[in-house]
Amino acid sequence: MLRLLNRIRRTGIITEPLATGADAETLETLGIEVRRQIDRRLGGSLAIREVDAGSCNGCELEIHALNNAYYDIERFGIHFVASPRHADALLVTGPLSRHMEAALLRTYAATPDPKLVIACGDCACDGGEFGVSYASRGAVENLIPVDIRIPGCPPSPLNLLKGLLAGLKGSG
Amino acid sequence: MSRFDWLSEWLARCEDEHILIRRGSARTLAPAHLVECDPEDWGRIAAVARDFGCRWVALWGSDEGGEETPALGVQVAFEYGGDHLVVRTRVPRATPVLSSHSPWFAAADRPERHCQDLFGVVFLDHPDARRWTRHGAWGDGDYPLRKDFAAAGQPPAETPPDQDYPFLAARGEGVYEIPVGPVHAGIIEPGHFRFQAVGETILNLEERLGYVHKGIEKIAEGRTPEALARLAGRISGDTTVAHAWAACMALERATRTPVPGRALFLRALAAERERIANHLGDIGAICNDVGFAFAQYQFSRLREDWLRGNQRLCGHRLLMDWVVPGGIARDPDPSALAAMAAELDRLEAELAELYAILDDNPSLEDRLSGTGRLTEATARQLGTLGYVARASGLAFDLRAQAPYPPYDTLEVEVPVLEQGDVLARVRVRREEIRVSLALMRRFLAELPAGEIRQPLAPAVAGVEGLGLVEGWRGEILAHVRLHADGTIDRFFARDPSWLNWPALERIVRNNIVPDFPVCNKSVNGSYSGQDL
Numbered sequence: 001m002l003r004l005l006n007r008i009r010r011t012g013i014i015t016e017p018l019a020t021g022a023d024a025e026t027l028e029t030l031g032i033e034v035r036r037q038i039d040r041r042l043g044g045s046l047a048i049r050e051v052d053a054g055s056c057n058g059c060e061l062e063i064h065a066l067n068n069a070y071y072d073i074e075r076f077g078i079h080f081v082a083s084p085r086h087a088d089a090l091l092v093t094g095p096l097s098r099h100m101e102a103a104l105l106r107t108y109a110a111t112p113d114p115k116l117v118i119a120c121g122d123c124a125c126d127g128g129e130f131g132v133s134y135a136s137r138g139a140v141e142n143l144i145p146v147d148i149r150i151p152g153c154p155p156s157p158l159n160l161l162k163g164l165l166a167g168l169k170g171s172g
Numbered sequence: 173m174s175r176f177d178w179l180s181e182w183l184a185r186c187e188d189e190h191i192l193i194r195r196g197s198a199r200t201l202a203p204a205h206l207v208e209c210d211p212e213d214w215g216r217i218a219a220v221a222r223d224f225g226c227r228w229v230a231l232w233g234s235d236e237g238g239e240e241t242p243a244l245g246v247q248v249a250f251e252y253g254g255d256h257l258v259v260r261t262r263v264p265r266a267t268p269v270l271s272s273h274s275p276w277f278a279a280a281d282r283p284e285r286h287c288q289d290l291f292g293v294v295f296l297d298h299p300d301a302r303r304w305t306r307h308g309a310w311g312d313g314d315y316p317l318r319k320d321f322a323a324a325g326q327p328p329a330e331t332p333p334d335q336d337y338p339f340l341a342a343r344g345e346g347v348y349e350i351p352v353g354p355v356h357a358g359i360i361e362p363g364h365f366r367f368q369a370v371g372e373t374i375l376n377l378e379e380r381l382g383y384v385h386k387g388i389e390k391i392a393e394g395r396t397p398e399a400l401a402r403l404a405g406r407i408s409g410d411t412t413v414a415h416a417w418a419a420c421m422a423l424e425r426a427t428r429t430p431v432p433g434r435a436l437f438l439r440a441l442a443a444e445r446e447r448i449a450n451h452l453g454d455i456g457a458i459c460n461d462v463g464f465a466f467a468q469y470q471f472s473r474l475r476e477d478w479l480r481g482n483q484r485l486c487g488h489r490l491l492m493d494w495v496v497p498g499g500i501a502r503d504p505d506p507s508a509l510a511a512m513a514a515e516l517d518r519l520e521a522e523l524a525e526l527y528a529i530l531d532d533n534p535s536l537e538d539r540l541s542g543t544g545r546l547t548e549a550t551a552r553q554l555g556t557l558g559y560v561a562r563a564s565g566l567a568f569d570l571r572a573q574a575p576y577p578p579y580d581t582l583e584v585e586v587p588v589l590e591q592g593d594v595l596a597r598v599r600v601r602r603e604e605i606r607v608s609l610a611l612m613r614r615f616l617a618e619l620p621a622g623e624i625r626q627p628l629a630p631a632v633a634g635v636e637g638l639g640l641v642e643g644w645r646g647e648i649l650a651h652v653r654l655h656a657d658g659t660i661d662r663f664f665a666r667d668p669s670w671l672n673w674p675a676l677e678r679i680v681r682n683n684i685v686p687d688f689p690v691c692n693k694s695v696n697g698s699y700s701g702q703d704l
Binding site for chain 2 (some may be wrong): 094
């Protein structure tokens, strides 16, 4: 047990205020800006229900990473919820597979208004590598209205946050 | 043991059964052997293979065209002693009927139903002929992978939900059902699970997949090799390196293109990085599923560090699109390669410390030990692959038993445990990280200089190739056939998840419903990889 506590102590807080790469924006300034938008427009918190509507699971890996201690997205007021009934926004990945069509529609219907739909990743934005076929409807907006688009294959956690911020500002 | 020294005995057994082997080729799908048989003998091929002790690997169809008597091809791959044997037959498209292999190999069940749904091949005596990949996007009687079916299809304006699927039913006092999905409570892929339970105990689990079917096999057709590699890299995002490698290997073998040594070493480095990234994420998640959040935070920290290492190496956190036909896309920055040795040392030291903490927590062991057991007999019967098989006493690993370059230059240790529970699957994955780190050190030390890419040689119409790569989940098989202009005529990829998903149904039996997430995570099948 002591070892465990010691490990936690020595790990310390790794949550990043760092400038990342060549970007002038830091994760923290980005996050504060996101926080401000959420406070202004969403009463302080943004509850997201993630829906994989056909993704290759690459986007899911990066969305997961938003919750790791480096990004710690909850500090900006964003959290992922288990039910669409608790959600302000749907974060939809994948080219929309036809087999997920009904499930996505029902999830959308179960999300209370007003709601945001965020298309996450190239496939959700425009069909990506898969496009439209007998099995895929391509972009998510071919089925439900989309408010925010975050391209990338997959978008990195930092780009997810940037996309969210741009979207919140733009759709305001 | 020399390669294929068992084949003459196998062929003799076929002869004993009066099975006529029409043609054989050691070159067409080299290093696998290809033989052809009559459709009437198809069922008995499975009987011979099972009695011989072959492992079932994959089954896939193909449209063989033909003006006067259009035909469909069906091929099955077996493995014995590290050698792969592909058996092929052709059936008339008007009467595409074959005996099922499922009575002999449980693993053939879902792949045969996939072939039935997409090619319209009827497998007689299939114990469960329900549709599998087909939900509501195309009709009974439409077969998307036949050449006369356009990739755009004629889908209904709104695809109806898959609500009339005849699930197995259980009756009896106190038996109740729990339907879960396709949209799950976490950030995971969609699929449907139907539990029958009494109290907290799971009597039976039935999986219903196919929700993320994206028509990958169909939209691969007509692509250039480069575009195929990009698509293969998105069969399952967490396995982008191994799938792209398998597809490229198939292309390179089909066109007899030699791949530069440096590219092979860098591919292997990437594949081992992919293995470690996934193992790190899953070990943390498994601990989290039994309430040990400390491990989740620590392992996701290590995973994030590791993904940033990927970014430095090739400019992509998940290593996507680095493996391309004929080699790799870009030579890594020398500073990234130089930094990797220290990165490996650091990870090893961090892991040693974390493992000591994990092993120090009896409550963690108590939750993982004995949970979700898969016996060796069941693992063998289902043809289970990768760490799921290796935690249940089955030692198969392509890198050791059927090594492809650069693994053929060294000995790959294959960690195996017998217990078959969640704890054993965690421990095998811990050991696999250790082995991967050692392999990476060798690859770094021996990394050849020189070219990183060789253009694919021109194709001849109809040439085929088979790629076999040990992904982090286990053996991946990819088959390609090319047109004369080098574009894709047929592509098939068998993710190991095809064989590990059925194991999950067995693993959770008699476990409690709340342990399903940890059992599921310990197997971690890819939905996208199996739905195609």
